[in-house]
Amino acid sequence: MSYCYQYSNHQSRWMDARNRCKNIGADLAKITSRDVQDFVFHLRLNQKSFNIWIGLHQRIVDNRKSFVWTDGSHLGNFTFWSGGEPRQGQNICVEMLHNDTNGRWGTGECTPTTSKHSSYVCQKGMFSCLLPLCHTPEWQSRETPPIASHV
Numbered sequence: 001m002s003y004c005y006q007y008s009n010h011q012s013r014w015m016d017a018r019n020r021c022k023n024i025g026a027d028l029a030k031i032t033s034r035d036v037q038d039f040v041f042h043l044r045l046n047q048k049s050f051n052i053w054i055g056l057h058q059r060i061v062d063n064r065k066s067f068v069w070t071d072g073s074h075l076g077n078f079t080f081w082s083g084g085e086p087r088q089g090q091n092i093c094v095e096m097l098h099n100d101t102n103g104r105w106g107t108g109e110c111t112p113t114t115s116k117h118s119s120y121v122c123q124k125g126m127f128s129c130l131l132p133l134c135h136t137p138e139w140q141s142r143e144t145p146p147i148a149s150h151v
Contacts, residue, residue: 002125003123003124003125004123004124004125005029005039005040005043005121005122005123006024006026006121006122007043007044007052007119007120007121008020008119008120008121008122009044009050009119010119010120011050011117011118011119012053012117012118012119012120013110013111013112013115013116013117014028014053014057014093014095014108014110014115014118014120015110015112015115017053017118017120018053018055018070018120020120020122021120021122021123024122024124025124026122026123026124027055027070027071027122027123027124028053028054028055028070028120028121028122028123029054029055029120029121029122029123030054030055030056030069030070030071030073030123031054031056031078031080032076032078033078034078034080037078037080037096037102037103038102040052040054040096040103040121041096041102041103043121044098044119049098050098050118050119051095051096051097051098051106051108051118051119052095052096052098052103052118052119052120052121053093053094053095053118053119053120053121054094054095054096054105054120054121055069055070055071055123056068056069056070056075056093056094056105057070057092057093057094057110058086058088058089058091058092058093058107061074065088067086067094079105080102080103080104080105081104081105081106082097082100082104082105082106083104085104085105085106085107086105086107087107089107089109090109090111091109091110091111091115092107092108092109092110093107093108093109093110093115094106094107094108095107095108095118
């Protein structure tokens with residue numbers, strides 16, 4: 001599947017960032033491979049001093065804490081944690097760290113009132129991006145390569 005992405009340097013709490021994405025028919029970015037990681041991290045262009053919220057957060061699943069994406073799917077096989085991460089705690093969300101190699105992931109608090117502010121990247125399906133109202137220079141598209149099968 002193909003997606004398009006929009007970087008925002010508007011410093012927001014994780015929940016506010018997610019709501020801003022939802023208001024434009026998107027959600028926070030879901031990083032499923034190193035290619036997607038690199039693509040999304042490099043959207044920030046010259047804004048190199050801000051961390052970037054992504055759509056990964058900690059939730060209770062089957063009576064234990066797990067990291068899940070905003071679409072409800074589990075973390076999956078690709079992770080890009082920075083050293084010492086992930087940290088455990090209450091209300092934990094994940095961001096790409098601006099000062100770590102290629103935006104490795106770090107955890108941050110994401111309560112509605114006390115969480116830190118970071119920039120963020122929204123993601124939506126390519127079909128939505130082809131609609132005239134969504135086809136603007138702010139949206140960058142990326143085709144997902146087919147998944148290789150191992151015989």
